[in-house]
Amino acid sequence: MHTYHHEVRYYECDRMGITHHSNYVRIMEEARVDYLDQLGYGFDKIEAEGVVSPVISIECNYKHPTTFKDIIDVNVSIGKFSEVKFEFLYEMRHGDKVVCTGKSLHCFSENGHIVAISKRLPGLYAAICAQNDAPNNQ
Amino acid sequence: MHTYHHEVRYYECDRMGITHHSNYVRIMEEARVDYLDQLGYGFDKIEAEGVVSPVISIECNYKHPTTFKDIIDVNVSIGKFSEVKFEFLYEMRHGDKVVCTGKSLHCFSENGHIVAISKRLPGLYAAICAQNDAPNNQ
Amino acid sequence: MHTYHHEVRYYECDRMGITHHSNYVRIMEEARVDYLDQLGYGFDKIEAEGVVSPVISIECNYKHPTTFKDIIDVNVSIGKFSEVKFEFLYEMRHGDKVVCTGKSLHCFSENGHIVAISKRLPGLYAAICAQNDAPNNQ
Amino acid sequence: MHTYHHEVRYYECDRMGITHHSNYVRIMEEARVDYLDQLGYGFDKIEAEGVVSPVISIECNYKHPTTFKDIIDVNVSIGKFSEVKFEFLYEMRHGDKVVCTGKSLHCFSENGHIVAISKRLPGLYAAICAQNDAPNNQ
Numbered sequence: 001m002h003t004y005h006h007e008v009r010y011y012e013c014d015r016m017g018i019t020h021h022s023n024y025v026r027i028m029e030e031a032r033v034d035y036l037d038q039l040g041y042g043f044d045k046i047e048a049e050g051v052v053s054p055v056i057s058i059e060c061n062y063k064h065p066t067t068f069k070d071i072i073d074v075n076v077s078i079g080k081f082s083e084v085k086f087e088f089l090y091e092m093r094h095g096d097k098v099v100c101t102g103k104s105l106h107c108f109s110e111n112g113h114i115v116a117i118s119k120r121l122p123g124l125y126a127a128i129c130a131q132n133d134a135p136n137n138q
Numbered sequence: 139m140h141t142y143h144h145e146v147r148y149y150e151c152d153r154m155g156i157t158h159h160s161n162y163v164r165i166m167e168e169a170r171v172d173y174l175d176q177l178g179y180g181f182d183k184i185e186a187e188g189v190v191s192p193v194i195s196i197e198c199n200y201k202h203p204t205t206f207k208d209i210i211d212v213n214v215s216i217g218k219f220s221e222v223k224f225e226f227l228y229e230m231r232h233g234d235k236v237v238c239t240g241k242s243l244h245c246f247s248e249n250g251h252i253v254a255i256s257k258r259l260p261g262l263y264a265a266i267c268a269q270n271d272a273p274n275n276q
Numbered sequence: 277m278h279t280y281h282h283e284v285r286y287y288e289c290d291r292m293g294i295t296h297h298s299n300y301v302r303i304m305e306e307a308r309v310d311y312l313d314q315l316g317y318g319f320d321k322i323e324a325e326g327v328v329s330p331v332i333s334i335e336c337n338y339k340h341p342t343t344f345k346d347i348i349d350v351n352v353s354i355g356k357f358s359e360v361k362f363e364f365l366y367e368m369r370h371g372d373k374v375v376c377t378g379k380s381l382h383c384f385s386e387n388g389h390i391v392a393i394s395k396r397l398p399g400l401y402a403a404i405c406a407q408n409d410a411p412n413n414q
Numbered sequence: 415m416h417t418y419h420h421e422v423r424y425y426e427c428d429r430m431g432i433t434h435h436s437n438y439v440r441i442m443e444e445a446r447v448d449y450l451d452q453l454g455y456g457f458d459k460i461e462a463e464g465v466v467s468p469v470i471s472i473e474c475n476y477k478h479p480t481t482f483k484d485i486i487d488v489n490v491s492i493g494k495f496s497e498v499k500f501e502f503l504y505e506m507r508h509g510d511k512v513v514c515t516g517k518s519l520h521c522f523s524e525n526g527h528i529v530a531i532s533k534r535l536p537g538l539y540a541a542i543c544a545q546n547d548a549p550n551n552q
Contacts, residue, residue: 010447010457011160011440013153015206015323020149021331022305025298026425033424043424044483047291055297057337062330068153069458148309148319149302153461159469160443163436164287171286181286182345185429193435195475200468207320287436289429291482296425344429 001038001131004031004074008066018065025058028090028102031074035088039131041124046108051120056085056105064099072099078132079103083116086128139176139269142169142212146204156203163196166228166240169212173226177269179262184246189258194223194243202237210237216270217241221254224266277314277407280307280350284342294341301334304366304378307350311364315407317400322384327396332361332381340375348375354408355379359392362404415452415545418445418488422480432479439472442504442516445488449502453545455538460522465534470499470519478513486513492546493517497530500542 006027014020033043046053066072072092079087090102108115118125144165152158171181184191204210210230217225228240246253256263282303290296309319322329342348348368355363366378384391394401420441428434447457460467480486486506493501504516522529532539 009440010443011152011158014149015151015153015155016328016330017153018330021334022149022298022301025301026423029298029424042483052292054292054294054341055338057335058297059333059335061333065330069456147302148305154466154468156468159472160436160439163439164285167286167436180345190430192430192432192479193476195473196435197471197473199471203468207318287428287434290425291427291429291431293429298425 001035001076004034004076006030006072006074008068008070008072010068013068016065018067019070021060021062024060024062024092024100024102027072027074027092028058028060028088028104031076031090032088032104035076036124039124039127041121041127046121046124049121051108051110051115053106053108056107057103058105059103061101062099063101064094064097066094066099070094078128081128081132083118083125084108084114086117139173139214142172142214144168144210144212146206146208146210148206151206154203156205157208159198159200162198162200162230162238162240165210165212165230166196166198166226166242169214169228170226170242173214174262177262177265179259179265184259184262189246189248189253191244191246194245195241196243197241199239200237201239202232202235204232204237208232216266219266219270221256221263222246222252224255277311277352280310280352282306282348282350284344284346284348286344289344292341294343295346297336297338300336300338300368300376300378303348303350303368304334304336304364304380307352307366308364308380311352312400315400315403317397317403322397322400325397327384327386327391329382329384332383333379334381335379337377338375339377340370340373342370342375346370354404357404357408359394359401360384360390362393415449415490418448418490420444420486420488422482422484422486424482427482430479432481433484435474435476438474438476438506438514438516441486441488441506442472442474442502442518445490445504446502446518449490450538453538453541455535455541460535460538463535465522465524465529467520467522470521471517472519473517475515476513477515478508478511480508480513484508492542495542495546497532497539498522498528500531 008019012019012023036042072094075091077089079089085107088104092100108117146157150157150161174180210232213229215227217227223245225243230238284295288295288299312318348370351367353365355365361383364380368376422433426433426437450456486508489505491503493503499521501519506514
């Protein structure tokens with residue numbers, strides 16, 4: 001899986017001159033979208049099937065500030081997962097420094113009801129399992 | 139019609155320490171939502187009928203910067219309008235200074251097709267006409 | 277301390293029709309700004325002294341979606357704190373439902389160096405201690 | 415000068431499922447930043463000299479909606495300019511469709527005072543003049 005890159009925009013920086021902390025949550029979403037695309041299960045494809053993926057929780061740990069024009073390299077990996085929930089882990093670097101680490105927990109929902117990923121999106125479930133068994137996740 | 143108030147948020151300010159110019163477009167939307175509510179035709183009510191209101195164009199003229207915690211008072215009025223399009227005019231003040239003026243042009247659309255406001259939303263059309271005839275609009 | 281209120285904006289809702297999850301992080305900031313104002317130590321006052329308050333970490337647990345025009349009532353309280361770090365806890369409700377709970381951890385910094393709150397901002401430190409001793413925090 | 419590309423993010427789409435109109439103002443800023451970089455006068459370089467570039471006015475004409483994952487190609491060119499103000503013109507396309515056209519008017523300011531571009535940033539002024547004389551601008 002390739003690394004996702006985000007270049008910090010002017011409008012993402014705040015009065016302190018640094019990337020506003022809320023934007024890392026958006027960068028995590030961008031990286032997650034890209035990761036699911038790489039797995040072959042993009043948001044657009046999933047939504048076209050009538051399934052949406054609400055976020056259950058997020059967490060960000062800010063290590064170093066970044067600013068306008070900095071390139072943030074985001075490595076995404078799968079954390080804990082079950083038949084109904086799965087977690088993404090994020091490591092965000094600028095150059096050789098870890099600037100932020102994050103986590104997000106997700107489920108899938110159809111017509112307002114939680115669905116079992118293994119049944120409703122079996123291909124995605126298999127891809128998550130395979131990804132999790134990959135050597136770089138051990 | 140009452141004036142709409144927006145207090146500038148920390149995250150709305152940029153590296154120059156001032157309200158990022160893109161946010162005035164959002165403040166104009168907030169004020170427009172409030173104005174339509176006052177006319178009795180809120181976005182939510184219109185959308186519940188299956189009608190959406192795309193923006194055709196916008197314009198902002200920035201006169202003075204504002205910053206964190208400034209209260210922006212927005213006066214909305216109806217500009218030019220026809221059976222299919224209508225324009226909102228915005229005057230944004232902070233204290234006794236005009237900080238920004240704006241315009242937005244809108245139509246209504248249902249299932250991807252432009253609708254005649256006078257036919258599809260006759261009550262709103264009447265309200266717009268009445269508003270436009272009001273003494274403060276002359 | 278009074279409750280902070282945020283009305284969900286049109287532009288804060290996403291393709292699923294619900295408040296985008298990143299916006300709760302911004303609502304938490306708004307509520308925190310208001311809370312510090314109530315303590316007499318607003319961001320603007322602190323920044324005017326040359327001190328900034330970076331966010332060390334945040335966490336959000338999404339319980340129920342909210343949407344356009346929903347009023348979110350935010351109760352802020354002080355969590356753990358020391359001489360250099362302090363935590364805010366957030367309970368966000370819409371009507372009688374808890375829609376989101378959150379946490380944020382902060383420090384204060386001057387010229388790039390962490391400062392001891394008890395020394396650099398002794399009044400704020402006393403206010404935090406007093407708040408934490410208040411009956412509703414036990 | 416190369417074309418700037420923006421891929422529409424999930425969080426940039428609204429309840430109608432389309433890119434929220436305020437985001438085009440941000441996309442125009444991204445494209446302008448890139449254009450000034452190409453001229454050798456990036457925002458960061460200019461700000462490092464103590465000069466900031468406030469926006470005087472903006473205008474957007476929305477032609478077609480775009481949505482999540484659409485690539486917006488932005489062509490920037492110089493419009494009218496004088497010694498103190500200059501205008502950027504934007505044509506935004508998705509595939510072979512023009513989705514939005516825009517304009518923005520700017521000046522440069524130092525310590526709160528407008529500066530003559532030709533004197534304070536003569537290299538940039540020369541670059542703007544040269545760009546404007548280029549065949550594709552006639």
